[in-house]
Amino acid sequence: MNSYLLFKSLHLIAVISWMAGLLYLPRIFVYHVENKDKKEATDIFEVMEKRLFYYIMRPAMILTWIFGLILIYLNGIEIFSHLWMQLKIVLVILLSAYNDYLGKCLLSLKNNSNIRSAKFFRIINEIPTVMLIFIVFIVIIKPI
Numbered sequence: 001m002n003s004y005l006l007f008k009s010l011h012l013i014a015v016i017s018w019m020a021g022l023l024y025l026p027r028i029f030v031y032h033v034e035n036k037d038k039k040e041a042t043d044i045f046e047v048m049e050k051r052l053f054y055y056i057m058r059p060a061m062i063l064t065w066i067f068g069l070i071l072i073y074l075n076g077i078e079i080f081s082h083l084w085m086q087l088k089i090v091l092v093i094l095l096s097a098y099n100d101y102l103g104k105c106l107l108s109l110k111n112n113s114n115i116r117s118a119k120f121f122r123i124i125n126e127i128p129t130v131m132l133i134f135i136v137f138i139v140i141i142k143p144i
Contacts, residue, residue: 004074011067014060019132021057022095025049025102026125032109033118042109049106061099068092083144091135098127 032045072079079085105121108114137143 004071007067007070007074011064011071014063014067018057018060018064018095018099019128021052021060022099022102022128023125025052025057025106026121028052029102029105029109029116029121030118030125033114033116033121036114046110049109053103053106057099057102061096064092065096082142084138084142087138087144088135091131091138095128095131098124098131 028045028049032042032049035041035045072085080089105114105116108116
């Protein structure tokens, strides 16, 4: 197996792991907010949120970036001359910012300073889905 296919496979595995977390963590936030008066339930949600964010999402995001940058290196820096790659990078930066925002939400829930509703978390739960759809089509079709 050549190194390009190895790193591409590792990149995809990291992306899938990261996306799973980005899609699941806001759903846990919904349950957390809906059960904020039940101490036993919120304690469980806090453990789930912490483990998902720090042990799965954060490492998967970092590995996504590392393997993605290795793929860029293997393809040659001139790949940035393609608009599809520029768009993909912008979307991945936005997903990274979204990831960090979820980390801030996690802390506000833990500190009982959350002001967001369950409905808010349901709505933002759709953000990574939309971005994933755009990224997949941009990378596969390379329309521009």
